[in-house]
Amino acid sequence: MLPEQAHGKLLIFTAPSGAGKTTIVRHLLQSFDGLAFSVSATTRPARPGEVHGRDYYFLSKEEFMGRVAAGDFVEYEEVYPGRLYGTLHSELHRNWARGNAVVFDIEVKGATNIKAHYPEGSLAVFVAPPSREILFQRLRDRSTEDADSLRVRIARAGEELGYRDRFDRVLVNDDLPTALAEAERITREFLASQSVGHPRSDPGYHPPAGA
Ligand SMILES: Nc1nc2c(ncn2[C@@H]2O[C@H](COP(=O)(O)OP(=O)(O)O)[C@@H](O)[C@H]2O)c(=O)[nH]1
């Protein structure tokens, strides 16, 4: 068990939509014991094949706002108009209590906020596409979005590319096997590194005597 108010490790993958972070995170979850996914809550509808509680907690706007009011989120963002996404405190503590490092698939602002809240024990990796054109092509080829949703994602993805140098690492996802091998290397090193920290803005935490 972790000491009260202490926290475990956080491995954050962030990128513009379509860069490949979901593909990379899924691969890592299959490849490593001791990693657990931070299942976010969202108000967007499930895509075919997505499972409630595994890919996301799919909530109505009312349910989501109720949980905001209850203080259940570490962070949340309206990523697309009317589409809320957020990280639940309960999700992190549930996974840390089991001794797992938590892995995130999250957009750039959420990643920045998580990293600021948990500066110790966290590593943020920006997944970069080989080019803007390839990024947009991947989004179109994935065929998960209707025309409007695709347009919104492409516009936002263009902006998010500008966050590239604000994180701890950049992982270029050009050839997929090469990117997966690099992601494995980063993860192996991270899991072997020093572990527990304390959240920066947690008023309840007092360091143990002699710490
Ligand atoms: N801030 C924040 N963003 C999230 C969270 N969960 C997912 N996202 C991001 O929201 C964006 C939209 O996710 P999604 O609808 O699954 O679309 P996709 O990126 O096109 O696969 C992605 O950049 C996700 O990484 C969260 O808990 N908080």
Ligand SMILES: Nc1ncnc2c1ncn2[C@@H]1O[C@H](COP(=O)(O)OP(=O)(O)O)[C@@H](O)[C@H]1O
């Ligand atoms: N290196 C790659 N080469 C070609 N296609 C890729 C590569 N990585 C991911 N893809 C494909 O690009 C699309 C977007 O990837 P995804 O993992 O959904 O991105 P994100 O989660 O960042 O939005 C998916 O259809 C995925 O299969």
